[in-house]
Each structure stands twice: as C-alpha cells, then as structure tokens.
Amino acid sequence: MDVGCGLGHTLSLIHERKPKFDLLGVDIDPECLRQTKERVNECECRRIDDVADLFQTEPSASFDLIVMSHVLEHVLRPYDTVVGLLRLLKPDGILILAVPNPVRPDNIFYSLLRKYPCNKGHVQTWDRAHWRNFLENIVKANVIEYPTDYIRIPRLDSYEFTHRPLELLAKLFPGLSRSCIAVIRK
Numbered sequence: 001m002d003v004g005c006g007l008g009h010t011l012s013l014i015h016e017r018k019p020k021f022d023l024l025g026v027d028i029d030p031e032c033l034r035q036t037k038e039r040v041n042e043c044e045c046r047r048i049d050d051v052a053d054l055f056q057t058e059p060s061a062s063f064d065l066i067v068m069s070h071v072l073e074h075v076l077r078p079y080d081t082v083v084g085l086l087r088l089l090k091p092d093g094i095l096i097l098a099v100p101n102p103v104r105p106d107n108i109f110y111s112l113l114r115k116y117p118c119n120k121g122h123v124q125t126w127d128r129a130h131w132r133n134f135l136e137n138i139v140k141a142n143v144i145e146y147p148t149d150y151i152r153i154p155r156l157d158s159y160e161f162t163h164r165p166l167e168l169l170a171k172l173f174p175g176l177s178r179s180c181i182a183v184i185r186k
Contacts, residue, residue, distance in 0.1 A: 001026065001063050003051060003085070004071030008036030008043065015040045024063075026054065051075055055084040063088050069098040070179070073122045082139050089186040097135075098179040103127045131180040141184045148177035 002011050005025030015023060023043040025036045033045040048054060051071070066085050075081045085095055101107070102118070102125040111118065118125070126134060128146075135141045 001066045003068040005036050006032050008039040010067055011036060011043050012039045051081050058088050060087050061090045063093055064090055065094050067096045070100060072097060073099050073125055076123055079139060086186055091186060093186045095184040098181045099126055101177050101180050126180055128180050135182050143182050144185050145183040147181050
C-alpha cells in the first residue's frame with residue numbers, strides 16, 4: 001500500500017519489478033488516483049479524506065509493505081498515524097516512512113527568500129535527530145535502517161529506488177539528503 005500515492009510513481013516502480021503483487025494506492029486527490037490508475041492499471045486505488053480513514057476500513061495485519069512518503073508532515077496526529085500503519089502490517093511487514101529534511105542547505109537558503117519560511121501545508125517537521133527520537137523513543141518503532149535518499153525496498157530483490165542523482169553525496173553527508181527516511185519492521 002502506498003499512502004498518499006500521488007501520481008503513482010512508487011507503485012509503478014514496484015509493479016515493474018513484481019507484477020504479481022497486489023497494489024493499493026490511497027490518496028485524498030481524485031486526480032492523483034486517476035493518474036495512478038492510468039500508470040498502473042492493475043493497482044487498486046481508493047480515495048480517503050484522512051489517513052485515519054484507513055484504520056477504520058482496513059483490517060489489521062493486511063499488508064506486507066506500506067510506503068508513506070512526504071505525507072506524515074501534513075498529518076495532525078503523527079504518532080497515531082504511525083502506530084495505526086504498524087497495526088495494518090502483517091507480522092514481519094515493512095513500513096517505509098519519508099518526511100522532508102527541513103535543514104538541507106537549499107531549504108534554509110530558500111526560506112530566507114520567502115514570506116513564509118516553511119511550507120504552509122506542513123503541520124510539523126523533523127530534522128534527522130528529532131526524526132530518530134520520534135520513531136525510537138516516542139513511537140517505540142523497530143527501525144532497521146535510516147537510509148538517505150538511496151533506499152533498497154525490501155522484498156523487491158535487488159531493486160533500488162532513489163529520489164535524486166545526489167544520493168551518493170547524501171550518503172556521505174546525511175544533512176544534504178532530500179528526506180529523513182526510516183525503514184521499520186513490525
């Protein structure tokens with residue numbers, strides 16, 4: 001399941017490697033869901049008004065893999081959201097979370113030039129240290145990895161998914177990464 005699937009890029013990449021996987025994309029935007037369905041015809045798409053809708057409609061222990069990329073910063077109750085997503089995982093399932101890295105040098109520079117130095121749609125933000133604290137000490141999640149922008153998606157053999165060509169530099173200097181990412185095992 002891809003929560004906040006956007007235009008379906010992640011689901012498309014997964015489908016290319018594992019066409020027999022059952023895929024579910026959920027998003028608030030009907031146009032995003034239409035384009036996801038166009039991109040990955042075999043994918044089931046559902047509209048949700050709030051991430052909390054998932055916890056009421058999906059049975060527990062339903063998914064092997066859940067991806068939520070650049071959505072959690074828009075959610076009013078991130079703790080409840082992460083705990084709820086973990087409940088939806090099958091035993092030994094994987095949750096991949098990604099949030100924007102607010103302390104990237106280009107973000108800091110551009111925030112000086114804006115009327116509002118932050119994204120007006122973001123409810124909260126985490127730098128790498130607060131991200132780790134939130135997941136390990138507050139959620140008590142079993143984080144198995146904090147990758148930078150270069151991430152190996154479990155159960156997809158040796159396929160690697162990357163956001164940008166600068167991921168090698170971000171591996172050396174994590175503060176330059178586009179995202180704070182965590183791979184969590186249930």
